[in-house]
Amino acid sequence: MIVVGIDSHKKTHTLVVVDQVGRRLTQLTVDATARGHRQVCAWLGEFEQVLLAIEDCRHLTRRFEADLLVSGYAVVRDRREREHPVPGGDQHVVPLAHAQQQCVAASSHS
Numbered sequence: 001m002i003v004v005g006i007d008s009h010k011k012t013h014t015l016v017v018v019d020q021v022g023r024r025l026t027q028l029t030v031d032a033t034a035r036g037h038r039q040v041c042a043w044l045g046e047f048e049q050v051l052l053a054i055e056d057c058r059h060l061t062r063r064f065e066a067d068l069l070v071s072g073y074a075v076v077r078d079r080r081e082r083e084h085p086v087p088g089g090d091q092h093v094v095p096l097a098h099a100q101q102q103c104v105a106a107s108s109h110s
Helices: 034-044 058-070 093-108
Strands: 002-008 012-018 024-031 050-055 074-078
Touching: 002 058, 012 034, 024 034, 034 058, 050 058, 058 074
Parallel strands: 002 050, 050 074
Antiparallel strands: 002 012, 012 024
């Protein structure tokens, strides 16, 4: 199983794929449009088992989340506050790791 962390912004969504131990495998950035959402769904089709962890920014992700759910993907929201960015690094690594733990925990209870 892989976990895809989604960093959403007003104009783009960046998806980072990590394996079960948190190794970054690949990433994709798309426009935050219906076309971009279709690109993501096609790209996700390349992977066998996928859990999606998305930042809890519903004002930016509502339509994207709906498109993912309609396409049959499991989506977990990362509700954790982003208090401290990682110095000199990717500020989304820590939230992604937290979201990965949420996804793994959610899948073990199903």
